[in-house]
Amino acid sequence: MTLEIANLAKRYDEARGVGHDALRGVDLAVDAHEFVSLVGTSGCGKSTLLRIVSGLERPSEGSIRLDRRPVSGSTSEVAMVFQDPRLMPWLSVRDNVRLALLKLKRDAQDARIDAALTKVGPTAFAAALPRQLSGGMAQRVALARALVRKPSVLLLDEPFSALDAFMRMKLQDHLGDLWRSEQFTVLFVTHDVQEAVILSDRVVVMRGAPGRVERDFAIDLPRPRVRTSAGVQAYSEEIIRALHLS
Amino acid sequence: MTIIPATEIAAVEARAEAAAAPENARAARRGARWRGLALPLALAAAWFALSESGVFSSQIFPSPQAVLRDLWRLTANGQLAGHIAITSWRVALGFVAGTLAATALGAATGYSRRAREFLDPTIQALKAVPSLAWVPLFILWFGIFETSKIALIAVGVFFPVYLNLMTGLQGVDRRLVEVGLVNNFGAFDLIRHILAPATLPSYFTGLRAGLALGWMFVIAAELMGASQGLGFLMIDGEMTGRPAIIVGSLILFAIAGKLSDALLVAVGRRLLSWQDDFASLQDREGA
Numbered sequence: 077m078t079l080e081i082a083n084l085a086k087r088y089d090e091a092r093g094v095g096h097d098a099l100r101g102v103d104l105a106v107d108a109h110e111f112v113s114l115v116g117t118s119g120c121g122k123s124t125l126l127r128i129v130s131g132l133e134r135p136s137e138g139s140i141r142l143d144r145r146p147v148s149g150s151t152s153e154v155a156m157v158f159q160d161p162r163l164m165p166w167l168s169v170r171d172n173v174r175l176a177l178l179k180l181k182r183d184a185q186d187a188r189i190d191a192a193l194t195k196v197g198p199t200a201f202a203a204a205l206p207r208q209l210s211g212g213m214a215q216r217v218a219l220a221r222a223l224v225r226k227p228s229v230l231l232l233d234e235p236f237s238a239l240d241a242f243m244r245m246k247l248q249d250h251l252g253d254l255w256r257s258e259q260f261t262v263l264f265v266t267h268d269v270q271e272a273v274i275l276s277d278r279v280v281v282m283r284g285a286p287g288r289v290e291r292d293f294a295i296d297l298p299r300p301r302v303r304t305s306a307g308v309q310a311y312s313e314e315i316i317r318a319l320h321l322s
Numbered sequence: 323m324t325i326i327p328a329t330e331i332a333a334v335e336a337r338a339e340a341a342a343a344p345e346n347a348r349a350a351r352r353g354a355r356w357r358g359l360a361l362p363l364a365l366a367a368a369w370f371a372l373s374e375s376g377v378f379s380s381q382i383f384p385s386p387q388a389v390l391r392d393l394w395r396l397t398a399n400g401q402l403a404g405h406i407a408i409t410s411w412r413v414a415l416g417f418v419a420g421t422l423a424a425t426a427l428g429a430a431t432g433y434s435r436r437a438r439e440f441l442d443p444t445i446q447a448l449k450a451v452p453s454l455a456w457v458p459l460f461i462l463w464f465g466i467f468e469t470s471k472i473a474l475i476a477v478g479v480f481f482p483v484y485l486n487l488m489t490g491l492q493g494v495d496r497r498l499v500e501v502g503l504v505n506n507f508g509a510f511d512l513i514r515h516i517l518a519p520a521t522l523p524s525y526f527t528g529l530r531a532g533l534a535l536g537w538m539f540v541i542a543a544e545l546m547g548a549s550q551g552l553g554f555l556m557i558d559g560e561m562t563g564r565p566a567i568i569v570g571s572l573i574l575f576a577i578a579g580k581l582s583d584a585l586l587v588a589v590g591r592r593l594l595s596w597q598d599d600f601a602s603l604q605d606r607e608g609a
Binding site: 130131132150151152154155156158160162164165166167175176178205207221225 | 497498504505506507511522
């Protein structure tokens with residue numbers, strides 16, 4: 077499924093008539109089954125952009141199109157994984173995943189939940205409560221909850237940022253495997269430039285306040301990508317330069 | 323099939339072990355029950371000692387033996403059970419009525435901004451009306467029999483339940499609500515699967531506070547021309563100069579209030595066992 081973002085702007089109105097622009101004039105097109113990462117310094121509107129695409133916020137201007145159809149609000153074709161797992165503490169792992177399937181009958185729910193948990197990992201902990209999970213396992217459950225709907229577009233808002241380096245690498249590899257096997261389109265927000273280069277077809281650099289698209293890098297490297305390879309290092313350095321961090 | 327790293331399994335198992343620890347929790351609760359009896363027993367011993375030494379005049383503050391003697395006499399002639407039963411029945415009915423009204427209005431004002439703007443200022447203003455100020459109006463509306471008493475108790479129960487439910491709903495973590503929104507939840511699913519369970523801890527706090535006020539309001543209610551009940555017994559003790567009956571009624575109120583609260587706590591513990599809070603940490607540690 078293609079995703080087109082055209083001339084998107086977001087203005088927050090604050091008290092006493094003072095407001096601020098989070099995004100202005102953002103244009104971005106993501107092809108079907110493409111993996112696009114958004115990188116940028118804090119406050120440049122990456123997460124706001126993702127929240128608008130997910131339907132959690134309305135744009136002040138501009139449009140979102142999925143396969144050329146305009147969309148507003150949340151849709152079953154788009155799923156989102158947040159920075160924190162956001163699991164309901166009163167529900168088991170299994171029932172947290174079930175939340176994404178309320179419109180299905182119970183039997184159909186169970187089959188889909190089993191499949192999603194098997195793909196993502198935590199089958200052995202299906203009956204556990206969120207407080208019994210490690211950070212990495214909780215984020216796997218959040219990923220299962222997003223994937224169980226079989227979305228055409230998956231939005232990920234810094235999903236691995238709270239994890240330790242070892243777990244982050246594990247889940248990066250796992251996300252890459254899932255993306256290749258499930259064929260969804262990905263829009264991935266991250267602060268980690270190397271993570272973006274390893275996973276993505278394109279890395280889009282956002283800058284400024286209000287945020288806008290500064291550069292768009294096509295990552296022309298074979299997969300699987302090795303973190304320490306010269307190609308990954310070269311792309312990472314070029315992107316960091318575009319971010320004006322060096 | 324995904325292979326889960328051993329380190330991750332170990333971390334999960336450690337958390338599961340810590341989260342379960344049921345024996346620690348049970349032992350902690352058993353200990354708490356005994357420790358909770360220590361202060362009443364100490365007060366009773368001090369009361370006995372001071373009465374025996376003549377510090378208290380029996381006309382002003384009766385001895386524990388006198389209180390027990392009068393309560394036993396009322397038990398033996400079958401009157402005490404009737405007084406306790408009618409008071410408990412009034413509190414139960416008032417609690418149910420007040421809770422139902424508070425749940426309906428608290429859910430409406432907690433969920434809907436428009437309902438809150440219309441209703442909450444009036445409800446907050448009524449909250450400031452003293453309990454006894456309702457008595458003449460309720461007698462006028464409902465007469466001096468049971469309905470006015472139940473209505474007064476319901477008023478007492480209403481406000482804490484209402485306030486805790488409304489503020490609990492308002493305070494539900496936005497991030498959890500957003501999970502429902504990105505999954506296309508309608509209002510019913512959002513309430514059923516996220517807002518209601520997330521509000522349960524605050525709602526139970528309101529129920530406990532409401533029940534405690536129900537026991538307080540039943541005294542005022544039984545001043546409204548009752549011929550039976552612990553409140554009546556207390557007034558009767560005052561009118562007939564029997565301080566042992568007054569003190570005995572006070573003790574029975576305290577015991578009944580504590581038992582009904584313990585019942586609510588037990589229900590709450592079962593429904594809120596998922597909570598990962600300071601109290602559950604203390605339970606796990608047996609501290």
